[in-house]
Amino acid sequence: MSEAEAVRVIGLWASPFVIRVLIALKLKGVKYELVEEVVGKKSELLLRSNPVHKKIPVLLHHGKPISESLIIVQYIDEVWSSDAPAFLHADPYTRAVQRFWAQYVDDKIAPAFLVLRGLTNGDKDEAAAQVSTALEHLEEAFVKCSQGKHYFGGDRIGFLDLVFGSHLGWFRAVEKISGIKLLEEEKYPEITAWADRFCTHHAVKDVMPETDKLVEFSTNSALKAKPTTN
Template structure:
């Protein structure tokens, strides 16, 4: 008897260009295809996807063209067509690459709706609170920790309901809700250590804790999950650390410079009124923030740090004019002028040191008029003091914008709103909206609240100097 041989069909998909770690979904699709061929004798050949790394603080032309609305990662490019928003991409992957590995429940619209609900809940709850616990945005860390704990308790109940006694939210295999929550596990574990909190370790979420271990060990996950201690992102952060406070304009200078260069860093928050042993050891002369720790070696004074960052991490993002020593000297001159003029007068207008507020306001107005002229001279008709991109003088002055806006409200004065500095006012809007700035520029209202809350402590600290 002659046995017929089943013919093998090959389907080749164009290379998928993918931003960030939705690698889990693609890997699951490939594994699904492997599983499918065992049953149907159809071999599905997948090209490996390409992860195109975006540089932090500098959005590529490809990203801007692919996601012109939000201008952010991730973007999946499949056959040249872009799809944005991570959970939308996950659903697209599920629909384009067929079962048996279904990510969303395919035969139960209600179950699929429940998974989508919890996926949205996770995205609403976790990213903003993880940023607070990381110290990259201002906020109450105790409150953020409590809210994440409450969210995990809800998700413990959701796991019991969705898993129906099986290993994953998706049942026997990883599903939509596993991916939605599991993608945050590396950072959840990291912020437990950074902020000294317990989130997944408690007995109240024992099902979720066991699920997390299974998820991280899954073959589709294990190679793309960053390790909380030594993974790619934490290792980069450990190499570059910034000792400082989110409210400090001088610390902001360092963060903007690093973000312009695409350097990942860890912000180690100092407690106001209590200098850490690390700060005292790193800056024994001035005993103040910011301090940049690069491979364990400390560099102090914000504008010195900015120049160091510019020299250590190469172009294309040059902060000081690299081919014109005279222009670089002019930028340094105005940077020093800003530091001489603005901080002492901002403190007077905040009310943290005694002084004539009218005089301080007049002197700041005069300084801004000088800087209006400097902007016209340095920018040469372009968007920034540095020309087409943010430079040294942009960082030097821009770091004070949050506090300038705050003291306008605290003291009832007008500094940047006048017609006499219209170029500077327009520049300020552009600077604050820049991708390297927008996430680290403190909101003026938050700074006003900060001043009211810490006024007595600030006065005591300044009086002791």
């Protein structure tokens, strides 16, 4: 495979936004190279590839950059459409519902985790309450979307599984860091069972980071960020 044909992901092993892209590529059977960024520095390649947001992940396909993980996952689904079943459902309404919840997950869970990790200012109890509300909605959404099957996508991992599932490593790490239990089996039995299934899936288990590695990563990031609140 020539350089121009290669699929490269500019990213970092710990980022949920990167993890979902890597799982998507694995599910489609696409070989990729992870070009790791150094925490706290932005490489020339990243700045050149994502000059607007300057964030990871960026997918480089035939050397052309695509940014924003939700867009990247949909791009992967479209380009490698015949290599594996689609992440997004054929029915437009079902697609819209999955996109709605995917956006909801990123809007509610990712920012709350940053507060709970002490990386951004904010009230930790409020952040934990925001995650609980999200989990209540997602528990219900799972029942409706999965229709008694194993994943939000039905029989197999779909778009919403990728988006929500990519945050699962951080649930355990954030619980350890904050001392607040978030994913309680008694309260969210469907989501807890789904989370176990997702994390042990063959396309997921090698890219889902271990809790302790994430805790260590977060501690180092917090030291670098020097937050002004506790």
